[in-house]
Amino acid sequence: MKKLGCAGALVLALVVAVPVLFVVFAATREPATPTMETVGKVAGIPQRMLAAYQSAAAQLPRQVPKCKGMRWPILAGIAKIESNHAAGRTIKDNGDITPHILGPLLDGSGVGGNTTAFPEGNNRAEGPFQFMPATWTGSGRDGNGDGDKNPHNADDAALGAAVYLCGNGRNLTDRTQLKAAIFQYNHSDAYVADVLSWIDRYSQLGNGTIRIGAHATGKARTVINTALGEMGTPYSWGGGGPGGPTIGTCCSPSGKSGAGIRGYDCSGLTTYAFAQVGVSLPRTAAAQSQRGKRIPASRGVGALSPGDLVFFAYDPSSDATIYHVGIYLGDGQMVNAARPGMKVRAEAIWDHSYAGGARLL
Known part of the structure; x- marks a missing residue:
């Protein structure tokens, strides 16, 4: 089955007969984990x-x-x-x-x-x-x-x-x-x-x-450290899984192919980070929003804790339109695989399309 990328949630929402692909915990890759000074x-x-x-x-x-x-x-x-x-x-x-x-x-x-x-x-x-x-x-x-x-x-x-x-x-x-x-x-x-x-x-x-993640402990800290350890890895549409970066597929909504690029798309990165603490995630951003305790956008970014998933949607009132996911670091920041042509990076939570978060830990 072809892997769906970040925006694959839109297709998934329309074609309900397609089964959701779940990944299995397989923490096989050792990340180059930076210190918590990001x-x-x-x-x-x-x-x-x-x-x-x-x-x-x-x-x-x-x-x-x-x-x-x-x-x-x-x-x-x-x-x-x-x-x-x-x-x-x-x-x-x-x-x-x-x-x-x-x-x-x-x-x-x-x-x-x-x-x-x-x-x-x-x-x-x-x-x-x-x-x-x-x-x-x-x-x-x-x-x-x-x-x-x-x-x-x-x-x-x-x-x-x-x-x-x-x-x-x-x-x-x-x-x-x-x-x-x-x-x-x-x-x-x-x-x-x-x-x-x-x-x-x-x-x-x-x-x-x-210091991002300074208040994160236990499994949340492991998830954050894992994702930060992938900073600089290329974005690849359809790339990434529980074992780390993979060759992606074709094609993103902008027409960019991940074929030939070893890296992550947004949900591939979160899948890998959470696999390190034994949490298996669905492959798309929209499906991941249905896991754990949902934190509505109406509560604001202040309701998030380090290690939470953070989502963005074409229509923030509809989880079916979620197209992007990152991992919350604290202090209004997230680590994510943003888009084709970019690399995994830490940045401020986007001020548009914010659709809340989910707490899995």
């Missing part, structure tokens, strides 16, 4: 930029396996100084930033504090992390899985910065090596001091920082 809200950082920093830190071990200690505050500290977190720009859902952030022409005039001339070709820094084109050529990465490496994309730039800071495998938990990494980014002691001061601020709990 962040929900930090004063002064746009949510979309914060998501990019989080995602980059989660993906970094796959890019530079020998690097230790890469955390979102390190990337936030750099981006704070380089672009004030893309302040004044529009950050699209896919991470693209408009208008582009361009540094001053490096013609030796001293503008922007730069006195070295780069007369050849493109001689200005680009994007929220202010990469010079030559540096980007070596360190640029595709952070959002769209097949492009763009210094003007939040996800790409954050992952590229993480790779550049890690070098061949620095230990960034060592303050000396962290300083060396920042100095490599900009050969200025004053710059290093400024960046470190912001890293330290962002690293301090209770200083505008909310």
Whole structure:
């Protein structure tokens, strides 16, 4: 039987004769579980930029396996100084930033504090992390899985910065090596001091920082850790199951095929996360909404607890129209496989189509 993706609930609701496919508990894959420092809200950082920093830190071990200690505050500290977190720009859902952030022409005039001339070709820094084109050529990465490496994309730039800071495998938990990494980014002691001061601020709990899942315990914590461990895995329509990511099927409502892509769609991710605590889920988002204790949208996001499923629907008053599901992390945040072309990520609960939640644990 072909697996149904997130929006397969619509077909399922119309063709009632089709049996619902249930999955069987088979926790066979060990996730690369991050620590519980994934962040929900930090004063002064746009949510979309914060998501990019989080995602980059989660993906970094796959890019530079020998690097230790890469955390979102390190990337936030750099981006704070380089672009004030893309302040004044529009950050699209896919991470693209408009208008582009361009540094001053490096013609030796001293503008922007730069006195070295780069007369050849493109001689200005680009994007929220202010990469010079030559540096980007070596360190640029595709952070959002769209097949492009763009210094003007939040996800790409954050992952590229993480790779550049890690070098061949620095230990960034060592303050000396962290300083060396920042100095490599900009050969200025004053710059290093400024960046470190912001890293330290962002690293301090209770200083505008909310740790997602901090109140989750037991099985809820396992579910959250499992899902966060999949951050950076590509979206694949029809992909994912109790054993982890799988090759998807064709096709999403937008016409995007998951065939050839190993990853998750929204309900595939939740199926995998809950399988780790012995909870078997139906394959579609709409069917999953019928499990556990339903939490109506009318009660608001405040009624949710970390580890709850969270749903979105074309018509929030009808469970039959539910097209998306994520896992609630706390503090208005969720982890989810959002849509084709994206990767598993943590982000704020969408302010549209919210259809409540379900408590399974």
